[in-house]
Amino acid sequence: MLLNIQGHDTYCYTGGKPFNPVLPTAVFIHGAQCDHSVWILQTRYFAHHGFGVLAVDLPGHGRSKGTALTSIEAMADWLLALLDAANVRQATLIGHSMGSLIALEATFQAPERVAALALIGTAYPMKVSDALLDAAKNDEQKAIDMVNIWSHSSIAQKPSSPGPGFYVMGGSLRLKQRISAINPAQVFYKDFFACNAYANGERAAQSVKCPTLFLLGKQDIMTPPKTTAILTEAIPHGKVLKIDYSGHELMAEQPDAVLDALFSFAAR
Amino acid sequence: MSDPKYLGFDTLSLHAGAAPDPATGARATPIYLTTSYVFKDSDHAASLFNMERAGHVYSRISNPTNAVLEERIAALEGGVAGIAVASGQAAMHLGLATIAGAGSHVVASRALYGGSQNLLAYTMKRFGIDTTFVDPRDLDAWRNAIQPNTKVLFAETLGNPGLDVLDIPKVAALAHEHYLPLMVDSTFTTPYLLRPFDHGADLIFHSATKFLCGHGTAVGGLLVDGGTFDWQQAYEKTGNFAELCEPYDGFHGMVFSEESTVAPFALRARREGLRDFGAVMSPHNAFSILQGIETLALRMDKHVANTRKVVEFLTAHKAVVSVSYPELPSHPDHALARTLLPKGCGAVFSFSIKGDRAAGRRFVESLNIFSHLANVGDAKSLVIHPASTTHFRVPNEQLAASGITEGTMRLSIGLEDVDDLIDDLTRGLKASQKGV
Numbered sequence: 001m002l003l004n005i006q007g008h009d010t011y012c013y014t015g016g017k018p019f020n021p022v023l024p025t026a027v028f029i030h031g032a033q034c035d036h037s038v039w040i041l042q043t044r045y046f047a048h049h050g051f052g053v054l055a056v057d058l059p060g061h062g063r064s065k066g067t068a069l070t071s072i073e074a075m076a077d078w079l080l081a082l083l084d085a086a087n088v089r090q091a092t093l094i095g096h097s098m099g100s101l102i103a104l105e106a107t108f109q110a111p112e113r114v115a116a117l118a119l120i121g122t123a124y125p126m127k128v129s130d131a132l133l134d135a136a137k138n139d140e141q142k143a144i145d146m147v148n149i150w151s152h153s154s155i156a157q158k159p160s161s162p163g164p165g166f167y168v169m170g171g172s173l174r175l176k177q178r179i180s181a182i183n184p185a186q187v188f189y190k191d192f193f194a195c196n197a198y199a200n201g202e203r204a205a206q207s208v209k210c211p212t213l214f215l216l217g218k219q220d221i222m223t224p225p226k227t228t229a230i231l232t233e234a235i236p237h238g239k240v241l242k243i244d245y246s247g248h249e250l251m252a253e254q255p256d257a258v259l260d261a262l263f264s265f266a267a268r
Numbered sequence: 269m270s271d272p273k274y275l276g277f278d279t280l281s282l283h284a285g286a287a288p289d290p291a292t293g294a295r296a297t298p299i300y301l302t303t304s305y306v307f308k309d310s311d312h313a314a315s316l317f318n319m320e321r322a323g324h325v326y327s328r329i330s331n332p333t334n335a336v337l338e339e340r341i342a343a344l345e346g347g348v349a350g351i352a353v354a355s356g357q358a359a360m361h362l363g364l365a366t367i368a369g370a371g372s373h374v375v376a377s378r379a380l381y382g383g384s385q386n387l388l389a390y391t392m393k394r395f396g397i398d399t400t401f402v403d404p405r406d407l408d409a410w411r412n413a414i415q416p417n418t419k420v421l422f423a424e425t426l427g428n429p430g431l432d433v434l435d436i437p438k439v440a441a442l443a444h445e446h447y448l449p450l451m452v453d454s455t456f457t458t459p460y461l462l463r464p465f466d467h468g469a470d471l472i473f474h475s476a477t478k479f480l481c482g483h484g485t486a487v488g489g490l491l492v493d494g495g496t497f498d499w500q501q502a503y504e505k506t507g508n509f510a511e512l513c514e515p516y517d518g519f520h521g522m523v524f525s526e527e528s529t530v531a532p533f534a535l536r537a538r539r540e541g542l543r544d545f546g547a548v549m550s551p552h553n554a555f556s557i558l559q560g561i562e563t564l565a566l567r568m569d570k571h572v573a574n575t576r577k578v579v580e581f582l583t584a585h586k587a588v589v590s591v592s593y594p595e596l597p598s599h600p601d602h603a604l605a606r607t608l609l610p611k612g613c614g615a616v617f618s619f620s621i622k623g624d625r626a627a628g629r630r631f632v633e634s635l636n637i638f639s640h641l642a643n644v645g646d647a648k649s650l651v652i653h654p655a656s657t658t659h660f661r662v663p664n665e666q667l668a669a670s671g672i673t674e675g676t677m678r679l680s681i682g683l684e685d686v687d688d689l690i691d692d693l694t695r696g697l698k699a700s701q702k703g704v
Contacts, residue, residue, distance in 0.1 A: 016318075016527075036529075037527070044318070048320055063500075150272065155343065156284070156336075159322040160322060163322040163538070164323070165349050165351055167347065170343065170348040170495060171495060171530055174348050174530040178495075178529055255322055
């Protein structure tokens, strides 16, 4: 589905069914240098089990036009504009990595628009190392390799994503390369810059009143579970689930565990 | 964090796609000889059928043993997905049929394995898919053969029978200029000697029967999606590949390019091709091929080392007219081979002896170690005399046009002691020259 947001065509995957704003809405927000397809083994189920699904491509990512935004605050503002354009009054926001910060900040900016909040592979502050920032700016393929290697806990994910026979690390590598090919304007660096610079996380988290779920990969070395402490302490009513046999790419590494946790949370 | 490093080829050969069996702890990949898989409940069943969840439903579509093999070949090739099928021919057919249909056109190298030639020239043509065959070394011929309905460019990494080395970077660039993918048959090179995706190819298939299995024990094919080709962009530019970029009535209106940004080809190949054509690989064969891949690097090094010594021997032998192997300076693709195939040009090659068909028959029949049969890529050394077997009805003039003489032999060099192979060939060459 295409929506016009802030003057640009914006793509949302709707889970294989037309989007219906009358249904409870689940918005899925991807991380740095990714697109909607990272959610394939969660979104399709949601769309066929009573939810309206909007899995966005952020500006400048995948099929969405416009330039990549450079701050989490601007991305949150854009996300709220997307809800307006889709005629969605309130939604469950589900974000991964950078997307989790966008969901958190959007909840801070407009708490009445957020029915529930799910933060996957999150951390605050989401510091990006100088080496990774430098690679993203000057040698994007190196940055892609660094993130791809550090984001996966295994070379044998089962049942694999999007299904048996697919090599998860290969798919993740090609997706990040494709994002670069579609938009060569240093999307990765802008995304990392935004994550690194975001300074409102603790304040935003302290404001969260809606039901909140943290999904963390036990083997995640990009956003290790311990780096979520500021957020989990600021949202004491938040439920924390640590998923075994998963690094940072939880949705692909443990698709069923992530889906089951998200769906039982969103459909509670 | 330390500097990032991907796991090496040998490690991936042993581990990619495989983990100890969660049910039993078995370290080797079990052979899941089961047709079907029990659903947890009705909702689980429905979600598997609708691709809302990943998992196994029926072994024609996927199987846990096959999945290990598929993920392993994808890892070794640097791709996003593998699909295990019944044979190399089935892999080629699945690759073509996923993106081509009646009214489509293929541009293919004319230096192909006979089975591939037959599939394109006769069988696919019967289903409305036409092919233009071109000299693989002639870039203008590739370019001039492309039509608005062309769906794919296709060649072997090492062509048949002369081991033409495909200039993958140039042919891929040409394909991409026209928003077309390049598919290659990489059977002779395997990912150990050449990784075509690194050079621009988009789809790879193997007859896994050959070096990947390596022991002449199982027939199988593997199709690999590199995840490199932007099908959506090609669709928007040319209108081609609606199969991947428009709703598919055969699967609830699924748009494969929306489901997966990088692997819509593999999704459709499995969800349509395996489902409907049904050329599935037996998990027993998948296990045999996995066993072979575990030692692929070791075997290919020995295959190449033995081949180099045999080539050196034959080149110097007075009964030998010519040897066609890209590592020889006399081969027209010698320079390209040094660039693309630094680890070696494989273990299958042709050479010609002095004399007529009878001389060829005497040569073959005098060999003790080389087995006379129609296969390549076995651990055991193999030989075939085209003029008295595969091409026995072909007149001499037509043989010549195919680059074959009455004395042409094709060898597949195995893993035996190379001195024994050379002794065997010496015996054969001596016998062949009686009366010449």
